[in-house]
Amino acid sequence: MSSMVQPDGAAGEWPEEVAAVRRELAEHGPPRSPDGAPDFATVTLPERDCDQVRDLLVDEGVGTVVEIGLAYAGSALAIGEALLRAGSATPRHVVIDPFQYTAYDGVGWELLCSAGLDDVAELVTEPSQQFLGRLAGVGFAADAAFVDGSHHFHNVFVDLHFLGEIVRPGGIVLLDDVWWPSVGAAAAYFETNLGWHPLPDALADGTTDPDSGRPRTRAYRLPAPPPTPDFKEFRPFC
Numbered sequence: 571m572s573s574m575v576q577p578d579g580a581a582g583e584w585p586e587e588v589a590a591v592r593r594e595l596a597e598h599g600p601p602r603s604p605d606g607a608p609d610f611a612t613v614t615l616p617e618r619d620c621d622q623v624r625d626l627l628v629d630e631g632v633g634t635v636v637e638i639g640l641a642y643a644g645s646a647l648a649i650g651e652a653l654l655r656a657g658s659a660t661p662r663h664v665v666i667d668p669f670q671y672t673a674y675d676g677v678g679w680e681l682l683c684s685a686g687l688d689d690v691a692e693l694v695t696e697p698s699q700q701f702l703g704r705l706a707g708v709g710f711a712a713d714a715a716f717v718d719g720s721h722h723f724h725n726v727f728v729d730l731h732f733l734g735e736i737v738r739p740g741g742i743v744l745l746d747d748v749w750w751p752s753v754g755a756a757a758a759y760f761e762t763n764l765g766w767h768p769l770p771d772a773l774a775d776g777t778t779d780p781d782s783g784r785p786r787t788r789a790y791r792l793p794a795p796p797p798t799p800d801f802k803e804f805r806p807f808c
């Protein structure tokens with residue numbers, strides 16, 4: 571397995587090797603299912619959606635991505651592939667999941683390692699709501715984030731708050747399961763009050779709710795420069 575991205579920005583066969591690990595996971599599932607672990611098909615981002623996330627991140631030319639929620643690494647492999655294809659000389663993928671070893675027996679991280687992506691990715695095993703504040707505090711900057719961790723309203727809200735500080739102005743935040751009211755409501759605040767701009771065409775061929783037609787995953791572009799709204803101008807968002 572390649573150990574680094576080539577200096578001219580091309581990553582050789584490495585992205586193809588990552589794509590092969592992704593295909594194997596999508597077709598045959600994870601190499602093992604730990605006792606009591608959540609079902610692969612239920613938790614993973616579907617392959618078609620992963621492809622779209624990858625394509626969007628490549629188009630954005632990302633070099634650093636923060637991801638919340640590793641599970642079996644479905645989306646993480648797509649993001650790793652995107653980082654290699656985007657051609658940064660110093661790709662970086664921060665993956666946060668407090669339950670990777672307690673619930674998933676490390677299967678997602680092993681899959682990233684099997685694709686050689688431990689050269690690019692680092693795993694943080696604490697809740698994103700605790701870790702992101704510290705990351706923002708040291709001035710860490712990312713081009714994009716993918717959010718698919720806790721789905722409680724208050725946790726998603728805190729995630730998005732800190733990602734608003736970490737993702738650079740003009741960067742993008744992708745939010746999975748936005749069709750759940752708890753997740754959609756948290757996102758609505760940032761859209762309504764802080765100028766996060768939805769990109770409906772960015773993931774246009776992704777999974778939709780068969781009943782409502784609402785998309786599963788939404789992409790937002792962060793405003794540049796970030797606004798400094800007056801609290802008296804608060805707009806109710808639900």
Ligand SMILES: C[S@@+](CC[C@H](N)C(=O)[O-])C[C@H]1O[C@@H](n2cnc3c(N)ncnc32)[C@H](O)[C@@H]1O
Nearest residue numbers: 614615639641644645667669697698718719720
């Ligand atoms: C739906 S799964 C993620 C699926 C993954 N995106 C994929 O495509 O395979 C949600 C993940 O969020 C993790 N999670 C739950 N609470 C979290 C928290 N507070 N911080 C970070 N991750 C969390 C879970 O352990 C689980 O792995």
